[in-house]
Amino acid sequence: MKDFVFHTPTEVIFGHNAEDKIASRIQKYGGTKVLLHYGGASAERSGLLPKIREQLTAAGIAFVELGGVVPNPRVSLVRQGIAICREQGIDFILAVGGGSVIDSAKAIGFGTPYEEDVWNLFLGKGTAKSCLPIGSVLTIPAAGSEMSNGCVITNEEGWHKRAYTTELSRCRFAIMNPERTFTLPPYQTACGVTDIMMHTFERYFSLEDDMTVTDSIAEAILRTTMQAAPIVLKNPTDYRWRAQIMWAGSLAHNDLTGCGTVGDWATHHLEHELSALFDVAHGAGLAAMWGSWARYVMSTRVSRFVQFAVNVMGVENDFTDPEGTALRGIERMEEFYRSIGMPTSIPELIGRPATEEEILLMADKCCRQDTHTEGNFKVLYRKEMEDVYRLANK
Ligand code: NZQ
Numbered sequence: 001m002k003d004f005v006f007h008t009p010t011e012v013i014f015g016h017n018a019e020d021k022i023a024s025r026i027q028k029y030g031g032t033k034v035l036l037h038y039g040g041a042s043a044e045r046s047g048l049l050p051k052i053r054e055q056l057t058a059a060g061i062a063f064v065e066l067g068g069v070v071p072n073p074r075v076s077l078v079r080q081g082i083a084i085c086r087e088q089g090i091d092f093i094l095a096v097g098g099g100s101v102i103d104s105a106k107a108i109g110f111g112t113p114y115e116e117d118v119w120n121l122f123l124g125k126g127t128a129k130s131c132l133p134i135g136s137v138l139t140i141p142a143a144g145s146e147m148s149n150g151c152v153i154t155n156e157e158g159w160h161k162r163a164y165t166t167e168l169s170r171c172r173f174a175i176m177n178p179e180r181t182f183t184l185p186p187y188q189t190a191c192g193v194t195d196i197m198m199h200t201f202e203r204y205f206s207l208e209d210d211m212t213v214t215d216s217i218a219e220a221i222l223r224t225t226m227q228a229a230p231i232v233l234k235n236p237t238d239y240r241w242r243a244q245i246m247w248a249g250s251l252a253h254n255d256l257t258g259c260g261t262v263g264d265w266a267t268h269h270l271e272h273e274l275s276a277l278f279d280v281a282h283g284a285g286l287a288a289m290w291g292s293w294a295r296y297v298m299s300t301r302v303s304r305f306v307q308f309a310v311n312v313m314g315v316e317n318d319f320t321d322p323e324g325t326a327l328r329g330i331e332r333m334e335e336f337y338r339s340i341g342m343p344t345s346i347p348e349l350i351g352r353p354a355t356e357e358e359i360l361l362m363a364d365k366c367c368r369q370d371t372h373t374e375g376n377f378k379v380l381y382r383k384e385m386e387d388v389y390r391l392a393n394k
């Protein structure tokens with residue numbers, strides 16, 4: 001097991017009426033003037049935003065609103081948010097929504113005190129020194145941003161999607177009421193489930209073998225999420241199983257499943273180029289890529305894929321044919337994705353095959369013009385990235 005540091009400072013308020021605690025938590029963390037940040041219409045329609053406005057007003061907390069965050073959140077809105085925070089003396093950001101809203105809030109949070117353009121941070125040209133405190137009210141379990149140190153933003157100039165990671169941006173608190181996810185459409189629910197599973201996979205498919213506790217936690221998250229998905233797709237208001245997914249989403253990406261492992265993250269970064277170019281949902285893009293990545297890298301350590309097939313996918317271990325066992329695990333995973341309405345190839349994702357030029361462009365952006373590799377389970381250079389995209393394009 002690799003040495004590790006595990007630091008998860010976010011206070012989680014989970015369960016029925018959790019949102020009643022928003023004002024008291026903002027005050028606890030020193031907020032007096034809040035940027036209320038949200039996405040499109042879902043939080044307004046569900047009555048969550050009106051409830052939050054009422055609560056802030058009753059508590060005497062001043063707030064300024066900035067809605068309009070779109071999936072694959074844009075740097076242009078982040079820049080607007082930064083300008084508002086500077087002009088209005090904002091001292092706390094409340095993100096109401098999913099990963100896109102929370103990531104936008106994080107970028108505004110560390111972009112406000114940063115003297116230069118915030119995109120420099122995403123290009124690796126600077127380091128954030130401080131960040132406004134952020135709280136989140138989660139409405140879709142998926143990205144895990146409510147407890148992660150990551151932030152993923154898209155720059156419309158050139159459609160670059162890049163991540164910036166800093167401990168400074170971890171949310172002070174996360175409000176999680178599973179009832180708030182009852183309104184999620186089936187497609188978004190399935191995208192969320194896929195992303196949660198992928199955050200676990202990215203850490204599970206590691207060349208480290210000696211991490212039994214971490215493996216067991218990861219396998220439990222994967223099995224539970226797969227058990228829950230068909231139940232909530234059939235009955236969206238099933239509190240018990242919405243709650244399992246919601247908590248799994250945070251545990252999958254707060255580094256718990258990364259303790260002692262070395263993460264891979266190639267599928268994620270290959271996907272980021274897909275969602276940058278085609279503006280697709282991140283979870284669906286991951287489902288479209290994962291099987292191809294898995295087949296491509298499997299031979300590096302077949303035993304890891306056998307363990308996954310047997311412990312997670314319930315495949316019977318054929319000791320005479322480890323490759324066969326491993327492959328059956330991958331096939332069953334893809335069957336699961338299809339069963340919840342997720343694509344398992346690029347043509348299914350975007351409605352047509354990607355052109356050769358698009359594949360070359362995505363690989364070129366992913367390897368940052370040959371200056372960068374992806375993956376640890378198997379290191380991918382430009383050519384390997386192209387290979388995986390081509391496999392997924394069948
Ligand atoms: O904008 P509204 O109207 O709210 O609609 C949203 C949005 O269209 C809708 N939605 C959210 N909660 C809802 C709801 N609809 C009905 N009822 C509700 N309760 O869902 C749609 C998707 O929302 P979004 O926030 O985009 O989803 P998600 O949480 O999956 O976030 C995806 C983003 O997070 C990034 C992804 O790349 C993508 O940009 N990621 C962030 C990570 C991190 N910060 O650690 C890690 C992840 O791997 C990921 O890359």
Ligand code: ZN
Pocket residue numbers: 143195198199268282
């Ligand atoms: Zn993800």
